Amino acid sequence: MTTIPARSSFRFWLICSLLAFMNCLCWSGQSWSAERKPNILLIVADDLGYSDLGCFGGEIETPHLDSLAARGVRLTQFYNTGRCCPSRGTIMTGQYPHRIGLGHMTRNLNQRGYQGHISDEAITVAQILQQGGYRTFLSGKWHLGTEDPTKLGFEEFYGTLVSAKTFWDVNHFTRLPASRATHTYPKGEFYGTDALGDYAIDFLRMGRHTPEQPWFLYLAFNAPHFPLHAPKEEILKYADRYHAGWDKIREQRLARMKKMGIVPPETKLSPRSQYWDWGEAEARVNPAWDSLPSDRRGDLARRMAIFAAMVDRMDQNIGRVLTSLKQNNELENTLIIFTSDNGACAEWDPYGFDIRSSRNNTLYWGDQLDKMGGPDTHHSVGSGWANASNTPWRLYKHYNHEGGIASPGIVHWPAQIKQQGTIVSTPAHIIDIVPTLLTAAQVDYPAQWNGLKTIPLPGQSLFIPINNSPQTERTLYFEHQGNRAIREGRWKLSALRGGPWELYDISVDRTELNDLAEKHPEVVKQLDQKWQTWANANFVLPFPTDYRIDYLAPLKQ
Template sequence: MKLKSALHLSILLLLSATVLRAQKANKAVKKPNIIIILADDMGYSDIGCFGSTTQTPNLDGMAKTGLVMTQFYNASRCCPSRASLLTGLYQHQAGVGDMVNTRKEPAYQGYLNNNCVTIAEVLKGSGYNTYMAGKWHVGTAPDKWPVKRGFDHHFGLIDGAGSYFDPTNPYRPNQHLTVALDDKPYTPEKGFYATDAYAGHAVQYIKDNQKTGKPFFLYMAFTAPHWPLHALPQDIAKYKGKYMAGWDKLREERFNRMKQLGIINKTTQLSPRDKNVPDWNSLTEAEKIAWDDKMAVYAAMVDRMDQNIGRIRQALKETGQDQNTVIMFLSDNGASSESIKGPGFTPEVTAANLKPASDPSSFTAYGFTGANVSNTPLTLFKHWVYEGGIATPFIVSYPAVIKAHRQSTQPAHLVDLMATCVDLAGAKYPATYKGNTITPTEGLSLMPVIQYKKWEGHNALFFEHEGNRAVRQGPWKLVSQYPDNQWQLYNIEQDRSEQNNLAVQNPDKVKELETLYQSWANRIGVIPFEKLSKGKGDL
């Protein structure tokens, strides 16, 4: 009898332990998958739900049933933004204070340092599989590639830009460009188109991950719509002729749509046409047609990116993971006013810049004229830290939690993505990693905003890029442009396009914010741009 009781007890204990293990396993599986989708050089008003007429049904659908944050900020340039996004630090703290070029100053060394961790490194330690597709741009040496910084797999461009059809073909003298597959260089095949190829690998990662029983983190870093303007003919055809009304009319139409959508409030003014953009009516008919062609190709690039976001969403649905996957979408900086000319480009590329944008052998950009439309209604562009350089659309889709459209005007920043991912994953941000002391994160989890709860937010947000400086605290923003270095003060809640400089009327507020900025700059290692050593490498 005692033997039977003991046997029953043993069986019960065994069953209980099995059930407990199963419950723990189920709990682990229920951790959400996390996807961060990053557009490259996309302007504030370039997708449908932020005012554009470009067809972006997938992003619009995510916004319609998700969270939209209208005052989300990046770091104004490709590689500093990526360093900040990946690490939850300001870019200087991560070692990418300027571009991916070699400098002797640690905050500007040009690649991620060992005193930061990437989201992939943190989540991998919390049971996640980690994948990346697309542009890296935070370390070009093989020992700095994504698979060395926590990603199980990566397919994409290591460098900052390149042809969408032939991405390893250099566009600058003495340049070497690399597409990598995990830890090996990859030679693109005939028929390659970057946006499709990078998303194709992302889709495969999602499908293959199903077999592992583990949640995943995917960093989907598109190169679109960064120059050169390269798109597929069927996408270009949708937009040909749609820009012949001219930039002034297009900006006005976008501005009105943005107000109707609630992206900007009724007190916002449309910034004047940029001083580098001529009157539309001063152009010849041939010049108008050439600009329409550029804009059609640019819109086609955004359209194709959205189509590929659709492929990713469909893969989630087919594998039954759509409800429990968080997707965050944003851009690394505002629209780019850069052009393809000067000694920084090869003679072949300079010649290709003169071809129509819709010609696949061209290599061109839309410059100030296109960027001024893309950043409607904001001031300036990528590189500067006015709103046109640092404002991005930000959309969060999380069907299991967010059941209907929500919109927030609270200021938030790239540094918040690390804390948000750590929160979602139930992970722990480390004090040390691989024997190195890790800089504490600067970000705050956005989970309260996602869950529609009160979020205290930041006391202040800070910006510095190549001498351009800004600090945002509450409604106030102090900003200056290098090399003028004259502080301007704006009430962003009333004046999003920074048209009414209030510095003279509010000298105490200027001094207060300047002191705040300087304290931050000293803490994180900002060096005045004119005092930086000359960098070597990828500019």
């Protein structure tokens, strides 16, 4: 029997120990090359409020998203840009929206920050990941002002190129490349959210044809954005749930949020929010639920029931995708990020609108309630319920107070994120999504693209706050339609279009109830200067003099 000399034995042990230590270092930071690169699933909801999900305090049944939260991390100070087009542009590029021409919507306002389409020099994360060896798929809403996502990094696309006009008409949805085969649905059985789930699962199957390549799937729902459309069986599940009214629902949600640790125990419920009706400059305040006539309460309870049904059905389709991952042993090494593109939508008053986005409102009662949500209807949920969806914050989509820019955030990756069920309250922003995906994929952001020098990413990887890594204090910026904000440390400046800055100490007053602007004018001045510098550098200013939309009242001169 051959023996190893003691000195050689020690050397052998030392080498093995060093190798083991180096392997541990590799896995403790943000390098995970020892395993196959992760698949990436990015899920975005449309007009989902901060507290709508069960895991964020809501009463809507969302067991699949709740399970991701239970095994992952919830981000409770995760910010968006306040509107769908700008947010989706930011999610795709990692840039603030004005920087890529999407400071408003898809109408060209003839200013660099407001071109109405993703700028030619912009790079999408799909393009970068594709170059890094990933398969890339998109099932859902594009809405970036261009006609073909497959020209911006996606191999396959199914969904809506614009904001959804209906969930019931198969012809409203597009398959690209156009030569691809499509599903055939029996008459009366097409529902847009289910179709997005169908094609998402199709795309996962395609990705498995090349097992040596990881995949990136962007599952971009257009639910629960209006029109309020949902299958009848789903609506009936919630038909009685909202007769309690928005005041009671807000109180109940906040109580659950405190118990879960989503908000601090001392958080105060903001008063019922203001709203601005179509084309009006003067604000009104959402009424108390009990002050409304009984027939109006019945109509509004059914609207919120349909909204809840849409969220429920979205969660069911997320569940179908998760099942596909589990059945193929992919869930553990798939990075999943979920968020919403903005806060809940108030358009335009407490009663909501019908037929089209406008002042139109129809009061439904009695047997008419059963027709709501069907193929021949078009409703919105209104400002009262949007206020409840954004519990406990002020305001809604369009605005830069917390109700407009705070989203639920979930990050799930069991192979790397071990802090199951953790709540992370460090401020983060959707500008951080692209850096996060590239970090996980071990793909560098290119220094040049098509021969041009690229714009540095303003965000940082979400793994920094998730892993409690040291980081410098951040400054986050916001603007939409003249509404604006800046967040730095404990301070936040918020302002309505044409209005003065309001100053809030977010560490103790995230509901933005106590304006400290007069008490701390030096803080206002300092943050205003930073916002102005950012706004000039990112083509936010000058503000458009005409947004070319009827619902926005002209500013008083």
